Amino acid sequence: MLFVQKKSGFSVCCIGAGYVGGITGAVIAEKCRDVDVYVVDINGDRIAQWNSDTLPIYEAGLDAIVKRTRDRNLFFTTSFKHAVGSSVIVFLCVNTPIKKYGADRGRVYDLAYTEKAVIEIMKHTDSDKIIVEKSTVPCKTAEKIRALVEKTKKHKALNIEILSNPEFLAQGSAVGDLLDPDRVLIGSFPTDRGSSALGKLSALYRNWIPQEKIIASSIWTAELAKLAANALLAQRISSINALGELCEKVGADVLQLSGVVGKDRRIGEKYLSCGIGFGGSCLEKDVCCLVYLCDYHGLPDAAEYWRQVLSMNRHQKERFTRKITEKMFSSVSGKRIAVLGAAFKKGTSDTRDSPAAAVMLGLLEEHATLAVYDPVVSREEILDALGAKKGQAVSVCDSVEDACRGSSAVVVCTEWDVFRKIDFERVYSVMEKPAYVFDGRNILDRKKLAAIGFDVYSVGRL
Incomplete structure (x- = not known):
């Protein structure tokens, strides 16, 4: 009632x-x-x-x-x-x-x-x-x-x-x-x-x-709770990304690693997906505020701890972009690259602080030409996310195939389910050779891609 x-x-x-x-x-x-x-x-x-x-x-x-x-x-x-x-x-x-x-x-x-x-x-x-x-x-x-x-x-x-x-x-x-x-x-x-x-x-x-889900607290606890929740989520993402970088060095597989670690009930499986870092309007902003609060209240060690979460996130986006350049004969200048996904995560059209935008801006700095496709984000939103870097070097496409046609590489930046169903044999046939796939979300079958002829890189995996 x-x-x-x-x-x-x-x-x-x-x-x-x-x-x-x-x-x-x-x-x-x-x-x-x-x-x-x-x-x-x-x-x-x-x-x-x-x-x-x-x-x-x-x-x-x-x-x-x-x-x-x-x-x-x-x-x-x-x-x-x-x-x-x-x-x-x-x-x-x-x-x-x-x-x-x-x-x-x-x-x-x-x-x-x-x-x-x-x-x-x-x-x-x-x-x-x-x-x-x-x-x-x-x-x-x-x-x-x-x-x-x-x-x-x-x-x-x-x-x-x-x-x-x-x-x-x-x-x-x-x-x-x-x-x-x-x-x-x-x-x-x-x-x-x-x-x-x-x-x-x-x-x-x-x-x-239900009443049991409604929690009463002091007003100060409630104000801090959102910062704390987002900081802990951001910490998990940065932690698994740091482990993913180590996996690449020692020959381990971060998907297997996160799967095993996530089975521990004390840890759980959520937010253990290695990728190109976190984005959106909340996580980075809230961790920044937590760093400030710790500094303001004279807690330099605590502030530095949370600052490293942000540092690792920036590093991961930059590292992924560098890896693309290094794999492609140390230069992407003048090469067309298909970027799949502009939203900061699947299920939303939000591009605010999207890792995809950071990767695209990094590639534009290396003089790449980008062909971008996102199933939800509009052309205007994609170009707005790139700010002053938009122009002739960026085209927004109406389909995966349009983005990939004539491209030297496919870069997956958002984990949309539709990208898991791509006909990569067809995509391979319309791309320049050698053809590369850079899976920034670990959603594709690396072995199948390699069998088709792609040179494949997945974050945290060899």
């Missing part, structure tokens, strides 16, 4: 129509039919996309949910006045990128969007509300938000509570992660009002999530 009825006028609002806000709003609307959900953004073009047949992001299962709920109890709008004014719970889902200017650039989050969102919320707040940190933020952000609320609220009698409810979404499986999460973490201030607000948000989630 739902804890509210629509006739009561209960509504929630997600500030920010990006990845977190759009998906969070859609799933809440799907599971809470008697709750009106508003996703609001100042970007009118983005809102128009959410209201169209072509959503601004790709995520498995999202399109069907949005079509079922849009204009039923899910509304995408630019009207902060209505969306915020009518909502009891307001989720902060705005972008919190790494700061790219001034002091501590490249090390801390830029909270400019968060500040603007809170100020905008308070402009349209005439009743008690719960503001929920959803986007990843550094520790003690809730304290800053609470102080800003006190300075900007219209009436001193207004009760505005702050909660931390970090998203633990993995791109490519985000809808499933929200429908059936491992846990839902809610942090509150240690007050009666804080506990009451936590109870209300918990009740919202109990519409589809």
Whole structure:
């Protein structure tokens, strides 16, 4: 039974129509039919996309949910006045990128969007509300938000509570992660009002999530939890990549190694895939913030530990690019190279900090000509990911075969399932010779490729 009825006028609002806000709003609307959900953004073009047949992001299962709920109890709008004014719970889902200017650039989050969102919320707040940190933020952000609320609220009698409810979404499986999460973490201030607000948000989630999966904590623990989770995931990826480099030197096979190690129940099998490093909008950013926090609080050894996770990730992308050049007679200048995959991982169209982009930029620096194909990422997104390096040296193709025709090498940068099914005999027939395959995701059958005639390199394998 739902804890509210629509006739009561209960509504929630997600500030920010990006990845977190759009998906969070859609799933809440799907599971809470008697709750009106508003996703609001100042970007009118983005809102128009959410209201169209072509959503601004790709995520498995999202399109069907949005079509079922849009204009039923899910509304995408630019009207902060209505969306915020009518909502009891307001989720902060705005972008919190790494700061790219001034002091501590490249090390801390830029909270400019968060500040603007809170100020905008308070402009349209005439009743008690719960503001929920959803986007990843550094520790003690809730304290800053609470102080800003006190300075900007219209009436001193207004009760505005702050909660931390970090998203633990993995791109490519985000809808499933929200429908059936491992846990839902809610942090509150240690007050009666804080506990009451936590109870209300918990009740919202109990519409589809069992109580035992909903964890209450202090607000500082909740803020740190997302950083900790992503740092540990990044550490595992860098660890297996470091072991993969050693495997190449001693003649071991990293696939066999990760398979054996992953059977240990203390370790597990996830995030032990050797490849070209991690990417996306979260892992590197969150580890950077953790490094800064450790430095700020006088923990240089801890800071250096996490700094090495980032260093290994950069090394892996650079090493893969160097390996391509070395294998191809120490030069890729003027050679056409087919790059398969631009997204940072399968299941998403996101190219932010994609290892594929890093590899492509490295090849362009060596004067290669690139033919790129991704089954989901658009031409515009691929070229945007390459920034100033786009131009005649990069062509975006409509199929695997188009990308491979006339190419000297195939470079697999994203582990899309469709790439496992490629007819490589056909591909070999339309390529220049000698023909190379560089498998940056270890998804191809090396023996079959070699039998066809390819010179094959797979990360962490001889």
